[in-house]
Every structure is written in C-alpha cells, then in structure tokens.
Amino acid sequence: MDRRAPELDSDVADVVAAFEREGLPPWHSLSVESARRVEDEAFAPADPPDVEHVRDLSVPGPHGAIPVRTYHPAPAETRDVLVFYHGGGWVLGTLDSVDEICRRLAARSGRLVVSVDYRLAPEHPFPEPLDDAFAAFEWTCEFAASLGGSGNVAVGGTSAGGNLAAAVALRAAANATEGDGPTPTGQLRPRTPLTAPDRRPPTPTRRT
Known part of the structure; x- marks a missing residue:
C-alpha cells in the first residue's frame, strides 16, 4: 500500500x-x-465585500444567550436564509473569523446569512455546541420573516461547523418524525468531518 x-x-x-x-x-x-x-x-477580514447591512443580535438558548450576526444582501421582498456555523475543531472560531466568508455568501448567493457563535470546548463540551446550533436554527425559522427572510432556511458551515450543520439536520429530522419543529431545506457543507469511530482502524492513541 x-x-x-x-x-x-x-x-x-x-x-x-x-x-x-x-x-x-x-x-x-x-x-x-x-x-x-x-x-x-x-483570519481577520482582508477586503470583505459590501452587503446591505450587518446586525449583531442575541438569541435564547438552553445554556444561555447565543450571539448571532445577520448579513443582509441587496434589498428584496424576501430572501432565502442560510444559518452558518464557523469551523475551528469545536474549540476555535468566532463571528469575526468567518465575517468575510459570510459577507461573500450573502453577496453572491442573495441569501440572508445568520452566523452563529456557538459555545466552544473545552469550556463547553458536547452537547452544548450542538444545543446552541440547534436553538439558533429554530430561532431563525421562527423569526425569519421579521429578519426579511423566507421560510426557506438551510444550514451550513465549514469543518466543525459543517458537522454541526449535519447534526442540526439530523436532530430536526428526528423531531419532525414526532411532528415537532422545522427542518432545514438544504445543507451547505464544503468540507465536513463525519467520523465513524467504529469503522476506523485502531491507532496507538485510540488503544490507550
């Protein structure tokens, strides 16, 4: 080999x-x-594109308030929405570290982008980051119209954020089978860790 x-x-x-x-x-x-x-x-923004306006908000969650930042592209009657989760191995990352990415997503796609500053490990271990991610998704679905968005709410992210987007979709699907809550209309996950420990060969670290 x-x-x-x-x-x-x-x-x-x-x-x-x-x-x-x-x-x-x-x-x-x-x-x-x-x-x-x-x-x-x-990852400080170098030359971020202009969007119509940006707002910093705080939304409720099971572990306390969750900071989010909304990016509004050119005016439109309604816009589809993307809830975005930053990467960073569940340990790193802030709203600022993906500010340029979110601006570009909003400017190029025409979507309203909601960036989520979920809690990070090691101070806040699983499932707190996922709980924050899901609470922000549910909040966005509930208040999309007041933000200028439509009911078409997708989730996405890079790296660990893509993992959270997939986990949010799975939790939403599980809730939907019981007739409870919205589900994402799509996912944007350009690079995502989807680890299945039972299918990976053992390593010295995993043997300890």
Missing part, C-alpha cells in the same frame, strides 16, 4: 505557505487561549 501523503490542492498549499511566511507556531504547541488569538488575527 502506498502510504505517501497526497499532494495538497493548490489553494490549500497557498494557505499553508501563507501561514509559514507569517511564522505562525504549530497549533499543537499553543494553549487554547493562544490558539484562539492566533486564529482571530490570521
């Missing part, structure tokens, strides 16, 4: 090279607090 590492996609290679040029330390060498600070600085 060929165990050589595959070549990186050119876009990914460019990102890795940019990190190396900046002299950023390896993630595993940093504390949680330091890693969060480095990520916020590394």
Whole structure:
C-alpha cells in the first residue's frame, strides 16, 4: 500500500505557505487561549465585500444567550436564509473569523446569512455546541420573516461547523418524525468531518 501523503490542492498549499511566511507556531504547541488569538488575527477580514447591512443580535438558548450576526444582501421582498456555523475543531472560531466568508455568501448567493457563535470546548463540551446550533436554527425559522427572510432556511458551515450543520439536520429530522419543529431545506457543507469511530482502524492513541 502506498502510504505517501497526497499532494495538497493548490489553494490549500497557498494557505499553508501563507501561514509559514507569517511564522505562525504549530497549533499543537499553543494553549487554547493562544490558539484562539492566533486564529482571530490570521483570519481577520482582508477586503470583505459590501452587503446591505450587518446586525449583531442575541438569541435564547438552553445554556444561555447565543450571539448571532445577520448579513443582509441587496434589498428584496424576501430572501432565502442560510444559518452558518464557523469551523475551528469545536474549540476555535468566532463571528469575526468567518465575517468575510459570510459577507461573500450573502453577496453572491442573495441569501440572508445568520452566523452563529456557538459555545466552544473545552469550556463547553458536547452537547452544548450542538444545543446552541440547534436553538439558533429554530430561532431563525421562527423569526425569519421579521429578519426579511423566507421560510426557506438551510444550514451550513465549514469543518466543525459543517458537522454541526449535519447534526442540526439530523436532530430536526428526528423531531419532525414526532411532528415537532422545522427542518432545514438544504445543507451547505464544503468540507465536513463525519467520523465513524467504529469503522476506523485502531491507532496507538485510540488503544490507550
């Protein structure tokens, strides 16, 4: 079996090279607090596109208030909606770290984007991040019209955020079978960890 590492996609290679040029330390060498600070600085918006307006709001959740940020594209009578969850391994990430991504999604898709600042591990272990993600989805569905959105509410995210989007869809589907609550009309998950531990070969770490 060929165990050589595959070549990186050119876009990914460019990102890795940019990190190396900046002299950023390896993630595993940093504390949680330091890693969060480095990520916020590394992913600060460079030249974000304009949208009609951006609002910071707070929505209720089972573990307390959840900060969200809404991105409104050019005026329209109603817009389809995307609830977006940032990546970061469930440990890193903020509303600011995906601000540029959300602006681009809103500007290019014409959707109203609701970015969710869910609680992070290790301070808030599972299921708190998922509970926040789901509460924000339900809130968006309930108040979409007042935000200028339609009843067409999809979920999405990158990396850990994509995982949360998939988990939200699964929880919503389970609730729907009991006749309770809305379900997403679609998912946007360009890169998502979907781990099935029982189907992975054992590693030294997993044997301990």
